[in-house]
Amino acid sequence: METVTLRAARLVLTIACLVMGSVRASDHASSAISPDEALRRLEAGNERFASGKTEHPAQDAHRRQELISGQSPFAIVLGCSDSRVPPEIVFDQGLGEIFDVRVAGNVLDPATLASLEYAVDHLGSRLILILGHEKCGAVQAALSLSKGASAGSPDLDSLVHSIQLNVRGDHLDDPLLRQPVRHQVDGVAQDLLKRSNLIRKKVDAGEVRVVRGIYALSSGRVAFWDDSLASSDSR
Ligand SMILES: [Zn+2]
Known part of the structure; x- marks a missing residue:
């Protein structure tokens, strides 16, 4: 015969397991959304x-309540x-759906890279989009700045120089800057896979996909392109 105390202890244990199980499931709910479905x-x-x-x-009160317990x-x-x-x-999404990392020129630095790793490793997100856009001012600055000149401060210089590495050989002849912006996006995607073992392993295992895109200011459309180059370049 079980004592009342033992039964109570088992009940508490069962409830604890159920609660912990549901928390885990909710923490990693986005893992069920494949990279292709996310795209x-x-x-x-x-x-x-x-x-x-x-x-x-x-974007309503109900959604805010849903997200109190966590995000995926x-x-x-x-x-x-x-x-x-x-x-x-531009992607017509709501609260808790996109993990944004925004920085001038969509450059990769330790803080942006760590943010991407956090979302992959802790939130279960499986699609990473590197998104550039037409007439990006940061890319324009990188193309315009003459050798030895300063962009205005040491930190601005650092940002601009990191873009210059990706747009060498590009020119300012296209006012929309589509080609240099695409090169900057390509460079960041490749750099991401070189620098992050955590993300590269998941990409190589097919668990995470890195895609690239450029936003057109007039049409509002994002043109995506293939991510296979980034993966092969990392090897
Ligand atoms: Zn920009």
């Missing part, structure tokens, strides 16, 4: 935005700080 969601949201059919999903964003976007390219708006 499809971004593409569909951008199509709604560009065609004027936005739904503004998941289905995608990570490393984008530019430019006020014209906020990821939630």
Whole structure:
């Protein structure tokens, strides 16, 4: 015969297991969303935005309540700080869906890289989008700054120099700067896989995908391109 105390102890243990199990499941809910499905969601949201059919999903009080217990964003976007390219708006997404890392020129530094690793390792996000945009001021500064000149401060110089490494040989002849912006995105994607063992291992295992994109200011559309080069370049 079980004592009342023993039964009570078992009940507490069962409840504890259920609660812990549900927390774990919710913490890693986004792992169930494959990289391809995550990309499809971004593409569909951008199509709604560009065609004027936005739904503004998941932005109400109910959604805020859902997210009190935690977040599991289905995608990570490393984008530019430019006020014209906020990821939630251009991909028509809501709260808790995109883990944003925004910095001028979408450059990679220790803090941005750590942020990407955190979202992959702790939040379970499986798609990383490196997102550049037309007429990026940071890329323009990198192309315009003559050798030996300063961008205005040591930190601005550091940011601009990191972009210059990726846009060598490019020119300012295209006012939209599409080619140098794409080169900057390519360089950041490749650098990411070289510098982060954590992310590269998951990419090589097919658990995480890195894609690249450029946002068109006029149409509002994001053109994505293949990520296979980034993976092979890392080896
Ligand atoms: Zn920019």
